[in-house]
Amino acid sequence: MAGTGEERKPAELLAAARGGQRRAVARLLTLVERGGGAAEAIAAATHPLTGAAHIVGITGAPGTGKSTLTGALTTLLAAEGRRPAVVAVDPSSPLTGGAILGDRVRMEAATGAGVFIRSMATRGHAGGLALAVPGVVRVLDACGFDPVLVETVGVGQIEVDVAAAADTAVVVVTPGWGDAIQANKAGLLEVADLFVVNKADRPGASDARRDLDLMLDLSEVSGAAAGTGADAESRPAIIETTATEGEGVQDLLRAVDAHHRALKAGPGLQARRDRRFVAEVRARLEHVLIQAADDVLVDVDSRSGATPVEAARHLADRFLDTDTPR
Amino acid sequence: MDGPEEGATPIRVVLAKLGLDGHDRGLKVVARILRDAGMEVVYLGLRQTTATIVDAVEQEDADVVGISMHNAGHLTLAPLIVAALVAAGLGNVPVVIGGVVPDEDVGELEAAGVGAVIGPGTSATEVVASVRRVVDGRHG
Numbered sequence A: 001m002a003g004t005g006e007e008r009k010p011a012e013l014l015a016a017a018r019g020g021q022r023r024a025v026a027r028l029l030t031l032v033e034r035g036g037g038a039a040e041a042i043a044a045a046t047h048p049l050t051g052a053a054h055i056v057g058i059t060g061a062p063g064t065g066k067s068t069l070t071g072a073l074t075t076l077l078a079a080e081g082r083r084p085a086v087v088a089v090d091p092s093s094p095l096t097g098g099a100i101l102g103d104r105v106r107m108e109a110a111t112g113a114g115v116f117i118r119s120m121a122t123r124g125h126a127g128g129l130a131l132a133v134p135g136v137v138r139v140l141d142a143c144g145f146d147p148v149l150v151e152t153v154g155v156g157q158i159e160v161d162v163a164a165a166a167d168t169a170v171v172v173v174t175p176g177w178g179d180a181i182q183a184n185k186a187g188l189l190e191v192a193d194l195f196v197v198n199k200a201d202r203p204g205a206s207d208a209r210r211d212l213d214l215m216l217d218l219s220e221v222s223g224a225a226a227g228t229g230a231d232a233e234s235r236p237a238i239i240e241t242t243a244t245e246g247e248g249v250q251d252l253l254r255a256v257d258a259h260h261r262a263l264k265a266g267p268g269l270q271a272r273r274d275r276r277f278v279a280e281v282r283a284r285l286e287h288v289l290i291q292a293a294d295d296v297l298v299d300v301d302s303r304s305g306a307t308p309v310e311a312a313r314h315l316a317d318r319f320l321d322t323d324t325p326r
Numbered sequence B: 001m002d003g004p005e006e007g008a009t010p011i012r013v014v015l016a017k018l019g020l021d022g023h024d025r026g027l028k029v030v031a032r033i034l035r036d037a038g039m040e041v042v043y044l045g046l047r048q049t050t051a052t053i054v055d056a057v058e059q060e061d062a063d064v065v066g067i068s069m070h071n072a073g074h075l076t077l078a079p080l081i082v083a084a085l086v087a088a089g090l091g092n093v094p095v096v097i098g099g100v101v102p103d104e105d106v107g108e109l110e111a112a113g114v115g116a117v118i119g120p121g122t123s124a125t126e127v128v129a130s131v132r133r134v135v136d137g138r139h140g
Helices: A010-018 A022-034 A037-049 A066-079 A104-112 A128-142 A157-164 A180-184 A205-222 A249-265 A268-297 A308-321 B025-036 B050-059 B074-087 B103-111 B124-136
Strands: A055-060 A085-090 A099-101 A116-121 A148-153 A168-173 A194-197 A237-240 B012-018 B040-048 B064-069 B095-099 B116-118
Touching (some): A010 A037, A010 A128, A022 B050, A055 A066, A066 A085, A066 A104, A066 A148, A085 A099, A085 A104, A085 A128, A099 B025, A104 A116, A116 B040, A128 A268, A168 A249, A194 A205, A194 A249, A237 A249, A249 A268, B025 B040, B025 B064, B040 B050, B050 B064, B064 B124, B074 B095, B116 B124
Parallel strands (some): A055 A168, A085 A116, A085 A148, A099 B040, A168 A194, B012 B040, B012 B064
16 A cells, blocks of 8 residues: 555665665565565665664553653664664554554653654454564664564564563553462463563552562472573563653663673674564465465355264375475 | 455544544444444544644544544644645645534635535435545545
């Protein structure tokens, strides 16, 4: 849809984007999101140019202040002369495909400070987000933005995975978000390299910190890695912030940078990037296989006498043997 | 290998209030109407400047920008946002003005480069149709 008239070629766009033309960056991101041939050409062109940027994921439940925090953090980064970019993901309506992308509202100071912010809708399709976000991050990395912050709502496995695929994963909670039992339920909290207790000016902030601390103690007792994976370098720090006032944001920035330094000093950074590579290959493969499955599903006959399990087995045997996924 | 939903990019709309004008209820309604029509709405909200709107249109690669005005400033401010977009090389992104705009001002706004005016009493269907029309006609 966008700008169909004066379409520039991906290579031309990338040259302009790397030269600092933001309109070209934005256009590349649109093409990556759209998928298809142009997106593949952009992936091929940008992949060798990546690796410089520190990728930071920020996730947490709705309403915890992720956008305000991301805005405050990137404003500070810009003030230090760095070139941060933000990818802010909000859900698409499964019914209409439309979305209200409301993260920029909370990032006004960052906009003023020259931070590049791109809002993305999840666009529904199975794994679509897991395909598009790595490509978008790749473009921003190749265009010299550093760090690149990926903000997602911590609801749904794909959204959490996308943020957790960062070099540094930040999980945001607020006072009153739950107690130590909630903290030990599997999922969101397990991916954290850093915890933020935002809205720390509200009652219960120290309780939230205590519950997180207790959860981390138990993780150590049970031998579970607290960070994103087995390479967890150290116990995740817990930072208290009041993002609307800028309180604690400097501390968070220091903790994010410290985590990055620790990763770079050891095998951690490369391990995460290797894992991210495999995760993206996996997402692409799943996408191809799901499409292949859709193609053969038309042959399913509910009255053939086969059970659903048998029918699935039969189809899987057929298309995995004879029809190698493109 | 195909990417996700190839070729099915939804219309991307930036919605904002420009300048000193605290009436954002209408804008929120329009945001919801456009979302329910399958569009992606980048919502900027209150007290935006021409600079913040141009930044958002550029970074979000928006197809159209909607400005809501309830402070009688439309004849002054609408030409400013049109000019700011042109100056940024984004002159092909149409501007839609909504809110309280008297009928007799519509001609002047259109002459100033505004793509469509959505006045009081416009139905949801007409809002969506106006946005689609200016997006479809952006290269015409």
